[in-house]
Amino acid sequence: MRKITVFTAALFLIILITIATANNVNNEIRLNPNYFFKSPYEEKLDLNIVTEEKILTLSPTGDFHYKNPLGLYSVISKSEPISKSLKINETTNTILQFDIKPNHMAIRLQDNDSVVFESMSDLLTSIDKNGVYPVVIDADWDRLDDKDYYGSLQYRVEFDVTLYPEIQIKTVDNFPGNILVLSISNIKDNYHTELTTDLSHGLISNAPMGDSLVYFIPIDIWAVAGDYILNFEIKNDADEIVANPSHTIKINDKDFVTQYLYISEEVYETTNSDAAYKEFREKVQTARSTSTLKKLWEGEFNLPVKDSYVLTTDYGEIRYVNDQITSSRHSGLDLAAPTGTEIYACNSGNVVLSEYLILTGNTIIIDHGMGVFTSYYHMDTLSSQEGDFVNKGDFVGTMGSTGFSTGPHLHWSISIYNTYVNTWQVLEYDLLP
Known part of the structure; x- marks a missing residue:
């Protein structure tokens, strides 16, 4: 009986060696090693991504080689893992934990193979926008004399990044x-x-x-x-x-000039009346109450007058009319030139008003988007109509002295909705550089 048992064991070993030899490629067994031996590395190849809030375990793809009890290399082949996602922000402390530390590791964004990061912190620092980022982690174990394993594995994860506003x-x-x-x-x-x-x-x-x-x-x-x-x-x-x-x-502090304006009583009474202001509110302020969210302008704004002109009143000047005890603030620039001087759109936008008004005379208002409006008052003629889209530099009309005016000039202003702002600011700087 003992001879049969020894014989059986010897026969099994011969069959095993024969199978191993028949399937040996570069001294490796290509059969499933777990058929004969339980791999000591099978459960040690996962990667843990550790944060303050959770541990995410990733399974790899690739081949990992190890020596079995026969002294031959067996291969653990890993297939495509299930995709996993991790929510992080710029303050998340992310640690990569391997049971078997690789000799080499490379971290990269799936959509950018040319940039490789040495650590997760370097990768997160490079991300400057919210979004979902597929990340690839390559790990390599060298084939060394003092180690009984080597291989190359790849791990994939999606980072759902939320950066702090x-x-x-x-x-x-x-x-x-x-x-x-x-x-x-x-x-x-x-x-x-x-x-x-x-x-x-x-x-x-x-x-x-x-x-x-x-x-x-x-x-x-x-x-x-x-x-x-x-x-x-x-x-x-x-x-x-x-x-x-x-x-x-x-x-910062700013000083404004004081101006004393004198206008004929006839013009004052006919153009500076309650009816004039009521019409202004209904027409002008309504036209400037809504704006397209899209930016329509291009770069810096230009002065709407290309010919020579005289600046008679600046933005913000403290104005007293006919020696009244109360003052007002001038809402734009008064550019004086002869009647008929051509006027151009200071930038691109939609014409939202083009008509004669008691207070401002022939008036054009352009919506440049994002709440930015320019207004053109006291014009002689109007060449753009409500609903038109004008490009920067398009001809829109001519200079005149209509409405509450003492002589031919263009009152030109810029506003955020109905709040007038410093006109020079948009001439000297791009609002969105």
């Missing part, structure tokens, strides 16, 4: 009457923002641009110099607070 102030110098331009980055489609501030301002315009939200804040012309705080509350669709970014903004 950040405030960026775009305007360097901020004065009363200027436009304070800022953006909040990393805004998702389901985010809703609300601004509270102690800064006096007009109606604010905000519009999405990419994954940012751009704000045009018309600073009140009467604003007092000093520091003011901008507080934003950002919520998602579930009414959960996502972020509360804040920023302190400095408003």
